[in-house]
Amino acid sequence: MCLGIPGKVVETYDQDGLRMGKVDFGGVRKQVCLEHTATILPGQYVIVHVGFALHVIDEQEAMQIFSFLAKMNELSELGEVSTLPPHTPHDLQPLEPAKFPLAS
Amino acid sequence: MKYQDEYRDPIAAEKLLQAIRALATHPWTIMEVCGGQTHTIVKYGLDELLPAGIELVHGPGCPVCVTPLELIDKAIAIATQPDVIFCSFGDMLRVPGSRSDLLAVKAAGGDVRIIYSPLDCLKIATQNPERAVVFFAVGFETTAPANAMAVWQARQRGITNFSVLVSHVLVPPAMRALLASPTNRVQGFLGAGHVCAVVGFEEYEPLAKEFRVPIVVTGFEPLDLLEGIYRCVAMLEAGRIGVDNQYARVVRREGNSAARQLIEQVFAVTDRQWRGIGLIPKSGYRLTAEYEQFDAEKRFAVQNMQVIESDRCISGLVLQGVKKPHQCPAFGRECTPLHPLGATMVSSEGACAAHFQYGRYRDTMLQAPIHA
Numbered sequence: 466m467c468l469g470i471p472g473k474v475v476e477t478y479d480q481d482g483l484r485m486g487k488v489d490f491g492g493v494r495k496q497v498c499l500e501h502t503a504t505i506l507p508g509q510y511v512i513v514h515v516g517f518a519l520h521v522i523d524e525q526e527a528m529q530i531f532s533f534l535a536k537m538n539e540l541s542e543l544g545e546v547s548t549l550p551p552h553t554p555h556d557l558q559p560l561e562p563a564k565f566p567l568a569s
Numbered sequence: 570m571k572y573q574d575e576y577r578d579p580i581a582a583e584k585l586l587q588a589i590r591a592l593a594t595h596p597w598t599i600m601e602v603c604g605g606q607t608h609t610i611v612k613y614g615l616d617e618l619l620p621a622g623i624e625l626v627h628g629p630g631c632p633v634c635v636t637p638l639e640l641i642d643k644a645i646a647i648a649t650q651p652d653v654i655f656c657s658f659g660d661m662l663r664v665p666g667s668r669s670d671l672l673a674v675k676a677a678g679g680d681v682r683i684i685y686s687p688l689d690c691l692k693i694a695t696q697n698p699e700r701a702v703v704f705f706a707v708g709f710e711t712t713a714p715a716n717a718m719a720v721w722q723a724r725q726r727g728i729t730n731f732s733v734l735v736s737h738v739l740v741p742p743a744m745r746a747l748l749a750s751p752t753n754r755v756q757g758f759l760g761a762g763h764v765c766a767v768v769g770f771e772e773y774e775p776l777a778k779e780f781r782v783p784i785v786v787t788g789f790e791p792l793d794l795l796e797g798i799y800r801c802v803a804m805l806e807a808g809r810i811g812v813d814n815q816y817a818r819v820v821r822r823e824g825n826s827a828a829r830q831l832i833e834q835v836f837a838v839t840d841r842q843w844r845g846i847g848l849i850p851k852s853g854y855r856l857t858a859e860y861e862q863f864d865a866e867k868r869f870a871v872q873n874m875q876v877i878e879s880d881r882c883i884s885g886l887v888l889q890g891v892k893k894p895h896q897c898p899a900f901g902r903e904c905t906p907l908h909p910l911g912a913t914m915v916s917s918e919g920a921c922a923a924h925f926q927y928g929r930y931r932d933t934m935l936q937a938p939i940h941a
Contacts, residue, residue, distance in 0.1 A: 514712065519819070
């Protein structure tokens with residue numbers, strides 16, 4: 466049910482009062498409802514679930530993991546053990562440290 | 570395929586695994602909520618590649634699995650009626666009801682149709698004005714915008730021979746029920762990425778704070794899961810609680826506002842029974858008063874369903890992460906995808922189906938050989 470596939474918007478049009486689109490999934494094209502991603506343009510990518518686009522895929526955010534991995538490469542090339550400082554999530558809500566005892 | 574292939578790179582995966590190994594100094598128990606995530610983990614053997622102390626527990630994020638037995642029986646009762654065209658997502662068809670399943674109804678001549686998008690049902694309804702089209706609206710928050718759109722459109726376009734059998738469930742109340750349970754061992758969560766793409770993750774913040782856990786909203790590809798696990802372990806090691814977002818290419822804190830607005834128009838929160846778990850307050854959707862006319866349960870008045878659950882099936886314990894599929898005596902024996910005892914062996918997101926499909930029944934064979 467939560468299976469969402471990334472696809473490239475190829476065409477957009479209106480049908481029965483809804484924003485629709487032709488989305489390409491590695492060569493297979495399907496009709497997708499774009500009503501919830503109404504400002505999407507051809508060439509952009511969306512995550513599709515049961516024939517509906519859930520959200521646009523942000524290209525910049527998509528690169529984040531690869532720059533993280535590249536940093537790991539640099540560190541290991543420098544001979545550093547791959548103990549990276551814990552990743553600081555940019556949208557982590559700052560909360561007080563946990564007081565639960567760490568599992569032993 | 571872009572945004573898929575690059576997240577399956579084995580070299581990158583190994584790097585993330587190395588990072589996790591270097592980071593973990595304590596054993597940790599982490600739950601991945603969504604069935605889709607369970608499948609990726611089992612398919613790529615990620616749980617077996619992690620350092621020994623990190624345990625992944627499968628969560629109840631399989632809406633097919635948690636649809637109450639009573640609703641399956643109601644669906645079967647409705648589908649059996651001669652003037653009904655019963656539409657459903659594919660994997661609901663083989664979910665065992667008390668005595669039968671939707672596929673058996675179809676085999677016996679019932680008009681049961683598999684649809685891809687809820688909008689397909691409207692097409693069927695307009696093409697068959699003399700028939701009653703019923704749609705089994707199953708899903709988590711991920712599917713709610715699509716299901717809501719079908720109902721909203723039906724009203725807009727005056728498609729009156731259409732109704733929905735609603736079986737929507739919500740993730741945060743399920744997580745709350747698990748965390749509040751005295752037997753809970755889960756210390757951190759990988760949040761359901763596509764649920765959060767729709768509704769955002771604001772609702773998880775008070776949950777993280779109240780139960781003092783890290784929740785990392787995570788995607789579905791191997792690199793997503795590994796990065797999510799890495800971030801979760803990092804928070805656990807540092808004693809930090811709160812919500813982090815690994816799946817930022819698709820998830821924003823506020824979710825998809827257009828989708829949320831539509832959901833709020835069509836659906837209202839209600840108490841729901843979860844198959845194998847029981848009643849979880851405010852954990853599902855029903856139609857709002859404005860859309861009540863499309864409620865199949867009211868239109869078809871199916872009452873007094875006597876439900877019979879298999880006494881061998883331990884789906885409920887699997888969904889709560891208390892047992893693993895191979896710990897079920899029936900797993901791989903009486904219960905296989907060909908003849909399932911429960912929903913977790915049927916659904917494409919069920920933990921039992923995942924374990925069977927990816928060869929984990931070997932664990933069963935090794936533990937307790939069948940005597941001929």
